[in-house]
Amino acid sequence: MHLTFTLNGETIHLDDIPEDMLLVTLLREKLALTGTKRGCESGACGACSVLVDDRLTRACRTKVADIAEHTVTTIEGIRGTDGGLSDLQQGFLTYGAVQCGFCTPGMLIAAEALLRQNPSPSRTEIRRALNGNLCRCTGYQQIVDAIEAVARERNARQAK
Amino acid sequence: MNRLNYVGNPRIQNVEGAEKVTGRAHYVGDISVPEMLIAKVLRSPHPHARIVELDTSPTLKVPGVKSAITHADFVDHGRFGWPVKDAYVLAYRKVRHVGEPIVAIAAESEAAAQAGLEAIVVRYEALPVISDMKRALDPESPPIPETSPTGRHNLCNTHLLRNSEPDPLLAHTEEADGTPVVFQATYSLPHQEHAYLETEGALAIPEPDGGVTIYANNQSPHINRDNAASVLGLTADQVRVIQPPVGGAFGGKDDILYQSTAQVAKLALLTGRPVRLILTRPESMVASYKRQAMQIYLKLGATPAGQLKAAKAELLVDSGAYASMTPLASWRATMHAAGPYRYEAVHVDTQAVYTNNGYSGAFRGFGNTQAGTAIELAVDELAERLEQDPLDFRLRNALRSGDRTLTGDVLNQEVGLIACLEWVRDRSAWTDKRAAYAAQAADIQRPRGIGVACYFHGSGLGGEGVDFATATLKIEEDYSITLTCGLTDYGQGSHTVFALLASETLGVAMERIRVLRPDTQTALDSGPTVASRASIVGGNAIRVTAEKVAKLLNLAAADLLGCGPDRLIRDGEGYVGPTEEPVAFEAVVDRAREIGLQLSAQGRWQVRPIEWDFKQGTGEPYFGYVFGAQVAEVEVNRRTGRTQVLHIWAAHDAGTILYPKGALGQMYGGITQGLGYALSEAFRFENGVPQARDFDRYRIPRATEVPEIEGTYIEFPHPDGPYGAKNLAEPVMIATAPAIANAFYQASGHRVRSLPLPRLKA
Ligand code: FES
Ligand code: FES
Numbered sequence: 001m002h003l004t005f006t007l008n009g010e011t012i013h014l015d016d017i018p019e020d021m022l023l024v025t026l027l028r029e030k031l032a033l034t035g036t037k038r039g040c041e042s043g044a045c046g047a048c049s050v051l052v053d054d055r056l057t058r059a060c061r062t063k064v065a066d067i068a069e070h071t072v073t074t075i076e077g078i079r080g081t082d083g084g085l086s087d088l089q090q091g092f093l094t095y096g097a098v099q100c101g102f103c104t105p106g107m108l109i110a111a112e113a114l115l116r117q118n119p120s121p122s123r124t125e126i127r128r129a130l131n132g133n134l135c136r137c138t139g140y141q142q143i144v145d146a147i148e149a150v151a152r153e154r155n156a157r158q159a160k
Numbered sequence: 161m162n163r164l165n166y167v168g169n170p171r172i173q174n175v176e177g178a179e180k181v182t183g184r185a186h187y188v189g190d191i192s193v194p195e196m197l198i199a200k201v202l203r204s205p206h207p208h209a210r211i212v213e214l215d216t217s218p219t220l221k222v223p224g225v226k227s228a229i230t231h232a233d234f235v236d237h238g239r240f241g242w243p244v245k246d247a248y249v250l251a252y253r254k255v256r257h258v259g260e261p262i263v264a265i266a267a268e269s270e271a272a273a274q275a276g277l278e279a280i281v282v283r284y285e286a287l288p289v290i291s292d293m294k295r296a297l298d299p300e301s302p303p304i305p306e307t308s309p310t311g312r313h314n315l316c317n318t319h320l321l322r323n324s325e326p327d328p329l330l331a332h333t334e335e336a337d338g339t340p341v342v343f344q345a346t347y348s349l350p351h352q353e354h355a356y357l358e359t360e361g362a363l364a365i366p367e368p369d370g371g372v373t374i375y376a377n378n379q380s381p382h383i384n385r386d387n388a389a390s391v392l393g394l395t396a397d398q399v400r401v402i403q404p405p406v407g408g409a410f411g412g413k414d415d416i417l418y419q420s421t422a423q424v425a426k427l428a429l430l431t432g433r434p435v436r437l438i439l440t441r442p443e444s445m446v447a448s449y450k451r452q453a454m455q456i457y458l459k460l461g462a463t464p465a466g467q468l469k470a471a472k473a474e475l476l477v478d479s480g481a482y483a484s485m486t487p488l489a490s491w492r493a494t495m496h497a498a499g500p501y502r503y504e505a506v507h508v509d510t511q512a513v514y515t516n517n518g519y520s521g522a523f524r525g526f527g528n529t530q531a532g533t534a535i536e537l538a539v540d541e542l543a544e545r546l547e548q549d550p551l552d553f554r555l556r557n558a559l560r561s562g563d564r565t566l567t568g569d570v571l572n573q574e575v576g577l578i579a580c581l582e583w584v585r586d587r588s589a590w591t592d593k594r595a596a597y598a599a600q601a602a603d604i605q606r607p608r609g610i611g612v613a614c615y616f617h618g619s620g621l622g623g624e625g626v627d628f629a630t631a632t633l634k635i636e637e638d639y640s641i642t643l644t645c646g647l648t649d650y651g652q653g654s655h656t657v658f659a660l661l662a663s664e665t666l667g668v669a670m671e672r673i674r675v676l677r678p679d680t681q682t683a684l685d686s687g688p689t690v691a692s693r694a695s696i697v698g699g700n701a702i703r704v705t706a707e708k709v710a711k712l713l714n715l716a717a718a719d720l721l722g723c724g725p726d727r728l729i730r731d732g733e734g735y736v737g738p739t740e741e742p743v744a745f746e747a748v749v750d751r752a753r754e755i756g757l758q759l760s761a762q763g764r765w766q767v768r769p770i771e772w773d774f775k776q777g778t779g780e781p782y783f784g785y786v787f788g789a790q791v792a793e794v795e796v797n798r799r800t801g802r803t804q805v806l807h808i809w810a811a812h813d814a815g816t817i818l819y820p821k822g823a824l825g826q827m828y829g830g831i832t833q834g835l836g837y838a839l840s841e842a843f844r845f846e847n848g849v850p851q852a853r854d855f856d857r858y859r860i861p862r863a864t865e866v867p868e869i870e871g872t873y874i875e876f877p878h879p880d881g882p883y884g885a886k887n888l889a890e891p892v893m894i895a896t897a898p899a900i901a902n903a904f905y906q907a908s909g910h911r912v913r914s915l916p917l918p919r920l921k922a
Binding site for chain 1: 177192822854869
């Protein structure tokens, strides 16, 4: 099929894409965007999380046909307004939320999706929003710390 | 000592963090090179079978398949393994566990590789399966290994510990006053899967000189290189192993990576093309090694007043199909079997056996997770019989500085165990909660409980091997500093620790330091990255190396400032003499070069050798210990039967904390793996067949299942660690499962002697 969609702010046209190709395959193998990881390929770990429009989506469970004409954001499309790290990316570093880093892109996408939907989540709400993203290294606590702090900063900036 | 700028600075961030949060870090599965072939592996569906026919010729006719290899393509059938050489790169004659690799193929695409696998002709003759450890010891049962390392059938190895004579003490306490002060029970601890989020993978690129370069997510690149060279019939310098970022390991990325590496290396050499193998999750779950299941019998004796007197333990350890690290992990279990308490006499006897339950090896805690769980469950039961508060009972018997450990050697170090127990007691409001939960009505829907456990953990390898590391350091043309060490960072933050130690020792900004990932061509051998030794042993090697370069710089600075090196003081990165203005680091480097000094060095650090007599079961097993305690609070839902952990308090005596953010992350992560071990993570084998192949059947803790953790490090510096640091990554998980199980008992009235906790439906 011919596929048109918006990827990280750019319009992409691709020809000869099998309709049942998975989004994770398209991203990693056709477009060399390897920040989206494969942890299970069965929808259970969240390592392949991307945003489709503003929705948290598993790229290993999504056919490319389903994203035609939609907007996809991967970790490569997350950056700060100055082109450097986004506040969440910086927050993950500041709060020690990164160990092996394999879950990190998916976690950041899940965090971004949460904050777009709920700008002032409680710690329990943050944990709930991360429930589909497994991390074997951190025990989640510093990830929750980071997201909580970034939400607070964003709200403080908005209030000004 | 000057005030420290980097060691212990809470602002220090992971030096590899930026590439990870941006998705730029290239893990092995992210590296794709032109002409690369995809490898796949045929694995045994049988727990125990003879291979009676194996024909790979049909697979070579499948379009796109380039090569298929078996044991016959390797020297000595690809036999490998340390300390016991009993495993194969690809199965030879027999398969001994489900998931054992038999044929590896390389093809142009994933689909071609899959078709190629299906074309292989293989016939098995099923052999009787041994799943039960006791049965494995029955001389009538079929032998699993090719040759028994002990000469005794399926007995893989034994260990013993002998400290005085416990029998008379245990008998005496029984008779003297008739109080129930001798307690005995058997505990059964399950297998556990590492479940690192990144599965195993390796990429091999053939070199023009007949050698091969390998990118593999292994823990110990030098061991991998030596092993690959020997099964491929190459010299060590023809094989280069480079380690990309690793997505978690926890002990699990050794032997299975040696197999995978040798497979892709051979396929690359045969086809002349790069070959990459990435295991799928089901493959990883079935084929990778596990934490050993153990059955632990304990007999403890105490005075009626609650003084522990003697202990006896018998450990039965499931090594599975191959020995892997079980001989060492079962030794560590033996050395910790009676826990961090004062005894007059202790005997431990350990047997590790071959079965067809997958195979087991290294996993965080390395045998002490199982041994520490058993003793902490037993101590709780004993305290109850003595009608003593379990935390008081532990305080009464806990090791203090100058005490003798269970092996009888004297603790010549500061011991933070009491401080850890007191901290978790006070922070958790133990006394009040314990009383409140004891007074709960028996029929409430969601009863709560609070429980405690503590642990000790020998530092470094101890009697497990020569404990050393090597590092190199070089000041580059642009005044940046390059560091190498053969010990790997697979997420535990050791590269950050290395960078901050070099900064501290040299007195330069951390931004100058670049830690290279291990590459066997540039980094020197440092032994295996296991036993939480990267920070201590690797850190000391970095410190020793940096001290050498710091000394050279001092000479240059003294020359520049016209004074003796002992008159120098540091002002930030600058050097100041008695009278002069400060001079910049760059100027000092320039002067060193003008004098002709070589601004690079290599250093090695080795742990003071320990003495353990494996035959007599006596000696001093480790150069030092770390200690810790945890309290868990749980709620049992009688309607659903589920146990929710509400809170965990944790204190660990890790000496000086080098990298505080990382240290807390290790603590939270370790506790979460312990929580999984308590609640959901038994990896089951039914007659040798693994019962889980994915994250739906094998449940690791999710964010809502992990409570808020309040943790602290109690800093009793150790003279042998770099800046007084001790190890922490492994031991922090040991107390979690037993603390949860002990809390579960208070909540439910249900004692457990096995994990995971049962679901108690009303
Ligand atoms: S890889 Fe998509 S959820 Fe695990
Ligand atoms: S940091 Fe390793 S899985 Fe999350």
